[in-house]
Amino acid sequence: MAVEISRRRFLQGSVAMTVIGGMSMAPSNLFSNEKEHGELSITTKTGTGEAKFVPTLCEMCVNKCAAIARVEDGVVTKLDPNPMFPKSRNMLCPRGNAGIQALYDPDRLKYPMIRIGEKGEGKFKRVSWDEAYDAILNGTDKFPGLAKILDEEKDNRSTIFFCAGEGMAEHTFKTFYTGFGSSNWLNHASLCLRTVVSGYGVTLGAYPQADLENAEYIIMAGANRAEAIVTPDTMDFFKRTKGRGAKLICVDPRFTNTAAKADKWLPIKPGTDLAFVLALTYVVVMEELYDKAYVEKYFNGFKQYKNHLYAEEYTPEWAEKITGIPAEDIYEIARDFMKHAPKAVYYPGRRSTFAKNDFQLRRAMAIFQALGGGIDTKGGLVFGKKLPLKGHSAVAPMYAQAEGVDVARAKGKPGYSDCAIVSGGGSWIGFRNRILEGKSVYPVRGMFLYKHNPMMNMPNVEKTAKFLKGLDLIVTIDTMPSDTVMYADVVLPECTYLERTDPVKTFGGPEPSIAVRNKVIDPMYETKPVIDIMRGLTEKISKPLFEITKKYDEDVQDDIADRGEAEVYKEFDLTIPFEHSQEELNEHAVSGYPGAYEALCKHGVFYPKMEEYFKQVSANEHVYYPDDEKAYSVREGKPKTNSGKVECNLANIAKKGVDPMPTWRKEYEYHVPEGKFRMLTGRHAQFTQSGTANNVMLHDLIHENYIWINKRVAKKMGIKFGDMIEVSSEAGKTRLKAYPTEKIAPDQVFFIHGFGEESEALTWAYRSGGNDNAVIVDEIEPVYGGAVMHSTNVEIRKV
Amino acid sequence: MARYGMALDYKNCINCKACEVACKEENGVLLGADKHRIWVGVKEIEGEFPLLSIASNTFMPSQCQHCEHAPCQEVCPTHATHYDENGVVRVDPDKCILCSYCMNACPYDARYVDDRTMTVDKCNFCSDTRLARGETTTACQATCPTKVRIFGDLDDPNSEISQVLRDREHFSLKPHLGTKPKLFYLI
Incomplete structure (x- = not known):
């Protein structure tokens, strides 16, 4: 969704946005309310009586496939594919089907909590939402709140950073970040597809x-x-x-x-x-x-x-x-x-x-x-076509005291250069390591973290743990007690995707459409959708934080003298973007299309002429657009670059020390020292990174990850299927079982990402398999600062 | 009255196991890796890296074959296993005594024990869930990402399954046993 930002005024030099990214949750005995696992049988057979059907969008990975939830007596008993969505074409994958287990996971975060133990220990106390918001603002005897930190840092908003995992409500959280005025935003991009998007982009x-x-x-x-x-x-x-x-x-x-x-x-x-x-x-x-x-x-x-x-x-x-x-x-x-x-x-x-x-x-x-x-x-x-949505208003105040890399440079302080180009999602590893190494140009003291799990999602877990321990205030918003949530000071429990309506989204392509995630059931326990969390939090902190700005920001002081405090505060009022409900915002977003909102509520999907175009051909096949209406070609082949041409030679990036044309360099050559193995990681159809690690149904399909070792090599080393293997590198160690196979080269090993959680609050995920990021060395790609996942050589031994 | 069967375009299968999960959620199948009504069979690949036989690495979705001459039905001492009016091989939990003769008799390894109902359970083409509600697809067919499955009435010449079996070559598993499976693998 586009945001129409109301700018207060153009200050002398804008606050530069740098970048960061991640996803996560936290535990103690507050977590699971039924520890008698092993006997768990929580599948629910669908019935033949009355049922309610709610069209929604899956959040078990990033695809956002359309599902129809079957609700019987208030219980979600089945998720079926929604045939009307062109993108997901009438299917749900194993993870999509297992979404019910994310909703009914007994380990879910259920109540707001604040830390009472040592950082990282995972000891929390259940509190009310108001107490949690108050702890964020004023701290406790264990940690300082925003008011203390910002007062000590003279309203330098960039001392607090924000990071979010990918998701439909990421935008809602980012709206809060925009209003808060930090220059540090990190998302998953530098741990994910930053280089591919940018490479094709330029x-x-x-x-x-x-x-x-x-x-x-x-x-x-x-x-x-x-x-x-x-x-x-x-x-x-x-x-x-x-x-x-x-x-x-x-x-x-x-x-x-x-x-x-x-x-x-x-x-x-x-x-x-x-x-x-x-x-x-x-x-x-x-x-x-x-x-x-x-x-x-x-x-x-x-x-x-x-x-x-x-x-x-x-x-x-x-x-x-x-x-x-x-x-x-x-x-x-x-x-x-x-x-x-x-x-x-x-x-x-x-x-x-x-x-x-x-x-x-x-x-x-x-x-x-x-x-x-x-x-x-x-x-x-x-390139396809996209159906535009209407934006909504946001608050984007300018804080004169907020520092950013450009601001720092303008003040004559050294900036930093983790990578040649700083993009909108930042370099997570670059950011983390800079702070760990004391190279930040100002103190970074607190973080807000939404649906992001840095302890699992980026190379060198040991460094991430050290980094998190060094922060004064960590606020996590998540559904599960992840490894990262264990490091939180304040834990805000979000409801799962089946319990909330999210921002409506437009999906481009040859068969463009708009789709929405409708709330299937009311939030369980004391959980809330992130928009409600943002509303409650901003109501608590907006005014007190403005008082700090008033104290240190001369521009604001001048402005108040000119226009009066009430007028100026309007531009700093963080509650404004969250005044409306998600449903109201969605209705506005699609108001340009007659009948769209009603169609989205009823079918979960809308595109112009859907009623005319959408047809079922057979039980398995559907037609979304007639062939001659599909947007395969929208520019007669013309590239979308500013020049309208395919850019073979980028002279401007050469100035930043990047090869202007794709060039092979000697240092790229593949080399594995004798006795070591190149560590490869990757995906699997039944798991989405660490996000699904505790899903009991998926856990059934893959109990733990195994390390692939070439069969002949394994034989020589005396390694058999199921033997416990220790994998080590200069970054650290992890353990998991062996799978000797001919599907991998003799000098390489592989295991899937997302296993080996250390959070004891995750009944099924806890110490199940090995964590790739415990051994992958934190090397960054030099252009956009992406984490390099396949350049680590490891040693293996049977234990 | 129908004669239900299923055609499997097995070359589409990517072994994602969406069918297994959909089946468990629809039919309330117990959790546990050994409790499943359907599965995807994978053979160990032939060859040595890097010379591997791609053709040896096929994915074969499988489940109860709903045989017309079902060995499990023949050996059941209590008639718990029976053919319903649609030719679906069903198990009556009230009659099952867990003698497990059927498990041994089944040449396709399609049966497992449901510890909750104390029944030897297996696929029933969603007869008591989806079909009972008037739906016309099984959970596994509806959810399949690559649309491996076509479920339908073999006695209806106009059904999709009848048409596809007329038009395309297909084979059954272990035809030499004379069980006459109603699952057909499309070539």
């Missing part, structure tokens, strides 16, 4: 979708759509693989479920995809297989790129030595891809940053794709 002007419903030839490299489900890609694609219209080349160091669906699987050496793409590009350019008309019309810097490829001699023979992929395969794939272009896709993927060269890899992928003309076209990469 090259094509947007991060496009792939039309896997119509593409004939797909290279899926470092993306695992059979296990890391993305809608509609996963559903569109795997109906067409295996000789049924879509040829799949899977490039992955491991043999994944996606590889099992491939026509060809190429086990590439980790972190060398850039060399693979450069060689593909070399073949296509040298053999002149590219779409000459498209390149002529829509490329900037093609000649320079061509000369660069030749000068550096990025031949398939060169790439074979680096990637381990035979040169003949590279020739064949380059030729086949262009034969099928523009109905050929080098799949952009999502995922976190795997290697230091990830930004350049994404640029090279985007350029390679564009050489075939498969941009903004059916069967290629598509």
